[in-house]
Structure formats: C-alpha cells, structure tokens
Amino acid sequence: MEFKKLETELEKIYERLLNNESIADSIATSVHPQYKSSAKNLYRYLLLRSLDIREIQSDLSEIGISSLGSGAGYVYENISNALKLVKLLNGKTWEKNSSLEAIGYSGSKELLVKHANDLFKTDSGERETEIMVTMPDEVTKNKKLIKKLRLAGMGISRLNLSHGNEKLWKKILKNIKSLKHELNLPINVYMDLPGPKIRISNIYIGVDSEKPLNSVPFLKIHKGTKLLLIKPNSRYILEGNDKITHPLDIALIEVSLPQIIDDLKVGQSVFFDDGAIYAKVKSISDNSASLDIKRTHKKKLRPGKGINLPDTHLNLPSLTPEDLQLLPFISANADLIGYSFVRNAEDVSQLYEELDKLGNNDIGVVFKIENRTAFENLPSILFRAMKRPKIGVMIARGDLAVELGFERISEVQNEILWLCEAAQIPVIWATQVLDTMAKKGMATRAEISDATISAQAECVMLNKGPFIVEATKTLKNVLIRMEAHSQKTKKTLRALKVAKKGLKDIHKEFQ
Known part of the structure; x- marks a missing residue:
C-alpha cells in the first residue's frame, strides 16, 4: 500500500477544513451559544461528506486506523488523528493546528447526551433512548393505562393534534398530570402541529x-x-x-x-x-x-x-391558520412541539417568530422530516434550528418512504442520523415501530429487527393499539440490550448529495 498517496489525500481533506474555517466561524456566531461547537462540526462534516472518501476509508481500515466515516461527531479531530498516524508510518512527525475550536470523541458524546437531556428534560449521565407513545382516546377514562405505559418504559406522551379537540386533549393532560404526582415520575408531553392536510x-x-x-x-x-x-x-x-x-x-x-x-x-x-x-x-x-x-x-x-406529491413544489404555508390557533394551547401545555411540514430554513424562522410572540423560549422543538424537500434542505434546517436550544429531529419514515421511494428509506434514514450526529442533535425514530405487536399482540421478526436498529436514535415513537403496553415493554427490553452494544451507525458511503446541496446553500448565506 502506498502510504504517501494516502497521506496526500488526507492532507487535501485537512486543508479543505482549514481553508473554510472562516465560514465555520461565521456559522458559529449565528447560532445559540450552546450549539457553537456543534454547528462548526456539522459544517466540517458537510465538507467531508461532499467528497467520495470510500477509497481513503478502505485504505485506512487496511492499516487499522479508524475510518473517517465513523467520526461524524468529531470531524476535525478524527481527520487530524488519521493524518498524524499516516505521517508517522511515512517516518514524519506532525501536529495539527491546535488554534481551531474542535471536539473529540468523548466531547461529542457528552454534547449529544446534554442536548438530549435538555430536550427530553432528563438527567442521564450517559446515552439512553427514550420511548414516546401516542395517547389513545381511551386514556381519558382509563388513567391506569397511562400508569402501565409509564411503568413499562414510556417517558413521553404524544398528542396528535390532527385528531380530536381541545376538550379531549385537556382530559388526557389532566390524567397525565395526576399520574405524574401519583407516581412521582416525570412524563413529558409532546404535541404535533397538524400542518397542511392534503387529503x-x-x-x-x-x-x-x-x-x-x-x-x-x-x-x-x-x-x-x-x-x-x-x-x-x-x-x-x-x-x-x-x-x-x-x-x-x-x-x-x-x-x-x-x-x-x-x-x-x-x-x-x-x-x-x-x-x-x-x-x-x-x-x-x-x-x-x-x-x-x-x-x-x-x-x-x-x-x-x-x-x-413528491415531485411537486407546493406553495403551501408550513404553519396553517389552524396551527397558529393551536400554538397558544401547545405553548401552555406541552414540553415539546412537533413541527409538521417543515421544508426549509425560512419555515424554521417562522415558527420561532411565533413562539417568540408567545414568550416561550423553553419549549422543545422537534422538526419532522417527512417530505423530500425537508430532507434535501436538512443541513440548512439544522443550522437555522440551532438558533434556539432544545431542538430535535423526527424521522417520519412513513411519509418519507412515499416521497422518496420505499427502496431509498433505509439509506435516507441513515443519512439523517449521520447529519444529526454531526450536529449533536437528538433524533426521534418514528412510524410503524412494533406496529403489528401494538395492534395484534405479536411482533414480526422484521419489526424486532427494526426496533433493534432504532436504538441508534435518542427516542423511539410507538403508535397506539390494543397491545401498546406489551409493545412498550418489548421495545424497552430491546433498547436496554442494544444500548450496551452500539452508539451510532458506522457505515461508510459515497459522497452525499444532501451534503453537497447543504454546502451550496450555506455558502450562499455565509460567503
């Protein structure tokens, strides 16, 4: 193997980071102080993943050096360390530019845990995957069901405001609040904005x-x-x-x-x-x-x-008149808000402006990536989202699969995980997790495999069904087993189109 060629290729990537550091600095000044390091790392990740690094990673693996693809959360440190080791193999000594603000492996993990704790109002010292469950109407009359779900592992109760009315939602909230006091255990409330309903x-x-x-x-x-x-x-x-x-x-x-x-x-x-x-x-x-x-x-x-309508550019508002009417209710009663139909950075700013009008700077905001436009604009959405603390991303896999094609959903959900890992932004894994079990009482083998993969996220969402308590217990057991084995996915891919587009968009704004 030619270590010299490998050294040259790594130097090109390293210099690419250094030459664009002024843009990284500009981005960092535009976000909330809590996300300064994360924004820089996300930008560096876009610089890295806009390149085809498959051959470089293969060569690094051959000589026992961690591949570049596994360091989404600490890009500069990972590249610097790889370059230093390759130079040593070539008989050279070298030190990275230590004036650049960067985080390493441990710092990246700590930041992600901190951001997840802030969003989900937890105090875990290490990474734990939360469980969110959609509340069935039955809980208005059966408070014991909420208790069973909480003891089975649910930490977040979801109210989908596309269904029901304020009278129904208030009954559910009353029972959740009562049970929190009874058990002396936290139960966070997540509410979805309906968004435009195309039906x-x-x-x-x-x-x-x-x-x-x-x-x-x-x-x-x-x-x-x-x-x-x-x-x-x-x-x-x-x-x-x-x-x-x-x-x-x-x-x-x-x-x-x-x-x-x-x-x-x-x-x-x-x-x-x-x-x-x-x-x-x-x-x-x-x-x-x-x-x-x-x-x-x-x-x-x-x-x-x-x-x-995956091919159609829709001139629809992300926040409908109904959404705007619901925002005061959500702001007063929810710990987290799910932003449906977000498509670009301007949509993020619009929601933030409405929350500012309500004087609510504390509510967690989850950006639901559920259409092609949102996925393609994800880097810009994340940078704009980082203007506030307490943010997360939901992978709405059902709508995404329809929009992008079912054969692409596995690839796309991984790309979303990587980008969010680079930004140290917690992810909610959603749509049909253990769906058959929740509805019929028996999970398929494919569902168990899917639940196993969901451990890569910081939160997993279950929908309602007659056997939702059993499904929650099963998911909790799967997550406990998998959390001991894995952090995030470590796969290596070609250059990402979403990274190239993200760079193009961010350079328009900051160059």
Whole structure:
C-alpha cells in the first residue's frame, strides 16, 4: 500500500477544513451559544461528506486506523488523528493546528447526551433512548393505562393534534398530570402541529351527465382507472349546477387543499393512501387535474385518505391558520412541539417568530422530516434550528418512504442520523415501530429487527393499539440490550448529495 498517496489525500481533506474555517466561524456566531461547537462540526462534516472518501476509508481500515466515516461527531479531530498516524508510518512527525475550536470523541458524546437531556428534560449521565407513545382516546377514562405505559418504559406522551379537540386533549393532560404526582415520575408531553392536510375530501361519480353528481363512500379502482382531481368550488359539484355536463367515465376526487391543483404539472406523480395507490398527472385544465392510476395495492379508494406529491413544489404555508390557533394551547401545555411540514430554513424562522410572540423560549422543538424537500434542505434546517436550544429531529419514515421511494428509506434514514450526529442533535425514530405487536399482540421478526436498529436514535415513537403496553415493554427490553452494544451507525458511503446541496446553500448565506 502506498502510504504517501494516502497521506496526500488526507492532507487535501485537512486543508479543505482549514481553508473554510472562516465560514465555520461565521456559522458559529449565528447560532445559540450552546450549539457553537456543534454547528462548526456539522459544517466540517458537510465538507467531508461532499467528497467520495470510500477509497481513503478502505485504505485506512487496511492499516487499522479508524475510518473517517465513523467520526461524524468529531470531524476535525478524527481527520487530524488519521493524518498524524499516516505521517508517522511515512517516518514524519506532525501536529495539527491546535488554534481551531474542535471536539473529540468523548466531547461529542457528552454534547449529544446534554442536548438530549435538555430536550427530553432528563438527567442521564450517559446515552439512553427514550420511548414516546401516542395517547389513545381511551386514556381519558382509563388513567391506569397511562400508569402501565409509564411503568413499562414510556417517558413521553404524544398528542396528535390532527385528531380530536381541545376538550379531549385537556382530559388526557389532566390524567397525565395526576399520574405524574401519583407516581412521582416525570412524563413529558409532546404535541404535533397538524400542518397542511392534503387529503381526499369527497369522491363523486355521475349517473347521468345532466344530473348532479353522487358522493360515494368509496371508489373501486384498478390499474388504468382515470380520476379527475377537483377543487371544493368546482363547477361540477356546485349546488344548482345540475345543468352542467360532467364526465361519466371518470370519478371526481375533491381535495382538501385546492392550491395543490394549481401547483401540479403534467407527468408528476401522485400517491394516495400512504403510497398504496400510484398515479400520474395526464393533463391539467379548467382548475382540475386528470390522473391515470399506474399501480395499486388497494381495490378501493376512500375519502379521508392522504395524498403525497413528491415531485411537486407546493406553495403551501408550513404553519396553517389552524396551527397558529393551536400554538397558544401547545405553548401552555406541552414540553415539546412537533413541527409538521417543515421544508426549509425560512419555515424554521417562522415558527420561532411565533413562539417568540408567545414568550416561550423553553419549549422543545422537534422538526419532522417527512417530505423530500425537508430532507434535501436538512443541513440548512439544522443550522437555522440551532438558533434556539432544545431542538430535535423526527424521522417520519412513513411519509418519507412515499416521497422518496420505499427502496431509498433505509439509506435516507441513515443519512439523517449521520447529519444529526454531526450536529449533536437528538433524533426521534418514528412510524410503524412494533406496529403489528401494538395492534395484534405479536411482533414480526422484521419489526424486532427494526426496533433493534432504532436504538441508534435518542427516542423511539410507538403508535397506539390494543397491545401498546406489551409493545412498550418489548421495545424497552430491546433498547436496554442494544444500548450496551452500539452508539451510532458506522457505515461508510459515497459522497452525499444532501451534503453537497447543504454546502451550496450555506455558502450562499455565509460567503
């Protein structure tokens, strides 16, 4: 092996860090003091992972030196140490530039634990994975269920404000508060902002082209079925328009947010029902969009099902009027807030401005990465998020899988973990963890494997089900076993597109 070539390649990376340190300093001054070191390290990680370092890492592993990919949390120290060891093999002595502010392996772990403790209001001396459980409506009448969940390992109770109402939520909160005093154990409250809900409002079919349309509870579908997306004020369904001719060979799908039809373009993909139904936009005209179903794993399409538009740039607000109305309630009652539909750094600033208006600088903010745009803008989102303490990231794997493709979700969830590890920002692992067990009482082998992988995160979220207590106990046992073995993932990959885009965005702002 040519140690000289390896030394040269490491020197290039090292010099790349040094030459961009002024930008790292500028970024550090823009964030909360608590995240100064973390912001610098994240930027250095983007510099590193925008390169293809597979060959370098392979050569380092051959000579027993820790690979660069395993040091996401302490980039400068890791590269410096690798370069120093390679120079020693080449008979040279060398010392890194010690004037640069940097953290090492232990410091990186300590920062992540501190940030997780701050976000989840814990006081652990070492890394422990929290469990979050979505509260079923049953807990309004059954306080014992909350007790069982807390004793099984739940530390955070989740209220999804997309469902229910304030009366229901207050009953749940009252029982949580009562139980906290009874057990003398903490139970943090997490609340999701609903965000824009892109759903099917109604489905209409025509019997006679000269008569009003009929609203139906479901539509039988198959590959090749044609649909017409329409707005709620479509001329086809307005009362009194019984003389307007409408097509009989195509079902009309009324959408909850009419703006999406204005943003759609021919050839773009449209998914219904968590990706089970896949369609393409064939044409756009007269405030409607014609679709052809290309693939379906369901025989029926029903009102209320979600719509995903991964190819479409949506001109929708991240904070809806409903979100803004709910913020005072969340601010007064929650320990953590989940920010749905965040897409870019400007969305982060908008939420922070609203929280400032409420005078709430203490609530934890969790940024839900649930669409393609949010993932591609994750570095910029993290840098802007670091303007406040108590922040975290949720990997909303269900929506992400639909948006990015199910074959990519494993890769993408790892990239999110790496970026957050580089920023020492805690991660919440979400969507269908032990889902079959929570619903049916028996976990699949794939679910247990997934739960094992979730130990890489600082928190894991479970959804409700009849056997949620058993699922919580099982997850807790898995996490206890895995925490003794692992920290974060240590895989090595090619250059990351998300790192390249993140660098481009951050250089626009700070160069």
